[in-house]
Amino acid sequence: MRAARVHGYGAPDVVTIEEIPSPSPGEGQVRVRVRSASVNYPDVLMMEGRYQVSVPVPYVPGCEFSGVILETGPGVTGLAPGQPVTGMATHGAFAEEVVVDAWQLTPMPEGIDWNTAAAFGVTYTTAYHSLRTLAHVRPGEWVTVLGAAGGVGLATVDLARVMGARVLAAASGPERLEVCRERGATACVDYRHEDLKARMREITGAGTDVTVDPVGGDYAEQALRSTRPRGRFVVLGFASGEIPRIPLNLVLLKTISVMGFENRTVLEHFPEAPAHRADLLRMLATGQISPYIGGVFPLADTAEALKRVADRRAIGKIVIDIGTA
Numbered sequence: 353m354r355a356a357r358v359h360g361y362g363a364p365d366v367v368t369i370e371e372i373p374s375p376s377p378g379e380g381q382v383r384v385r386v387r388s389a390s391v392n393y394p395d396v397l398m399m400e401g402r403y404q405v406s407v408p409v410p411y412v413p414g415c416e417f418s419g420v421i422l423e424t425g426p427g428v429t430g431l432a433p434g435q436p437v438t439g440m441a442t443h444g445a446f447a448e449e450v451v452v453d454a455w456q457l458t459p460m461p462e463g464i465d466w467n468t469a470a471a472f473g474v475t476y477t478t479a480y481h482s483l484r485t486l487a488h489v490r491p492g493e494w495v496t497v498l499g500a501a502g503g504v505g506l507a508t509v510d511l512a513r514v515m516g517a518r519v520l521a522a523a524s525g526p527e528r529l530e531v532c533r534e535r536g537a538t539a540c541v542d543y544r545h546e547d548l549k550a551r552m553r554e555i556t557g558a559g560t561d562v563t564v565d566p567v568g569g570d571y572a573e574q575a576l577r578s579t580r581p582r583g584r585f586v587v588l589g590f591a592s593g594e595i596p597r598i599p600l601n602l603v604l605l606k607t608i609s610v611m612g613f614e615n616r617t618v619l620e621h622f623p624e625a626p627a628h629r630a631d632l633l634r635m636l637a638t639g640q641i642s643p644y645i646g647g648v649f650p651l652a653d654t655a656e657a658l659k660r661v662a663d664r665r666a667i668g669k670i671v672i673d674i675g676t677a
């Protein structure tokens with residue numbers, strides 16, 4: 353099969369396309385013919401050797417995909433060859449075939465195309481837990497989303513809109529903010545050219561009720577300073593490359609709750625996660641929510657797809673269309 357491979361940690365240029373043997377499913381595992389996969393920022397971090405989990409080289413990158421089951425290993429029940437599925441893994445998805453544990457797969461919702469199914473799981477699960485499980489967002493509340501034009505960002509904008517919140521989207525540049533507006537943002541701040549803290553205050557009045565932050569760096573403290581008393585601040589990641597060190601007196605003085613969430617360990621910390629996933633899939637199937645796909649690349653151009661995300665040029669999700677064999 354053809355696969356993208358990383359032989360040494362580094363920038364996306366380290367990715368090569370190679371012919372390698374098909375993987376075989378072991379006990380409790382399933383082999384899937386991948387139709388589409390999507391890029392997430394953690395793929396870039398893993399490739400650079402900067403992710404929480406390090407994978408020994410050589411490895412096939414890619415943690416999210418859709419496709420058709422080719423073969424089930426011993427002990428697998430409830431899944432069968434020919435069945436369309438979506439899946440998440442730590443790596444392995446940027447290839448014609450992937451082997452994962454059966455629990456990592458979800459039957460594909462009817463009426464959803466391959467690219468949409470592959471671009472949905474990671475970002476929407478992250479957005480869902482941020483807004484619903486952690487921040488308990490209520491209709492009418494202000495939700496400020498940093499990095500709002502990215503994958504996690506636009507999923508959070510989309511879901512917050514469905515939950516009846518007022519969304520303040522913060523991102524860089526008019527083109528990126530226009531997409532946020534089209535996707536339901538009530539107000540926008542170009543944090544590259546405007547003072548984020550001051551504009552958040554002007555727009556929300558008393559301060560935002562909730563901040564969702566996948567960016568970190570200087571923007572995090574500015575957003576925290578414009579989060580209202582008894583507001584909630586959700587930490588998702590550090591796309592800026594900088595983990596902020598924030599004076600905790602800001603949290604104390606305004607009784608702000610700061611919460612973190614990591615999708616990789618969601619089943620460990622949130623036993624109710626499968627029910628939430630079903631809720632999300634229902635919203636996807638009924639067209640209430642859908643991922644914004646900002647670019648589609650063939651497998652041969654996987655390095656370009658990863659570069660788009662690494663260089664801060666991606667809007668929404670970048671998809672790798674693996675196609676049929």
Ligand SMILES: NC(=O)c1ccc[n+]([C@@H]2O[C@H](COP(=O)([O-])OP(=O)(O)OC[C@H]3O[C@@H](n4cnc5c(N)ncnc54)[C@H](OP(=O)(O)O)[C@@H]3O)[C@@H](O)[C@H]2O)c1
Pocket residue numbers: 391392393394397474475478499500501502503504505522523524525528566567587588589590591592593613614615616661662663664666668
């Ligand atoms: N906690 C979790 O479970 C979870 C799950 C998935 C992802 N994440 C994390 O969430 C973050 C976003 O992931 P994603 O897949 O949505 O990535 P993405 O699509 O690349 O979005 C990241 C956004 O961050 C902004 N940004 C600000 N400074 C940046 C910089 N120096 N370099 C790159 N981007 C910068 C960019 O928007 P502007 O250019 O408009 O500022 C970009 O749209 C990452 O840190 C990722 O590790 C966390």
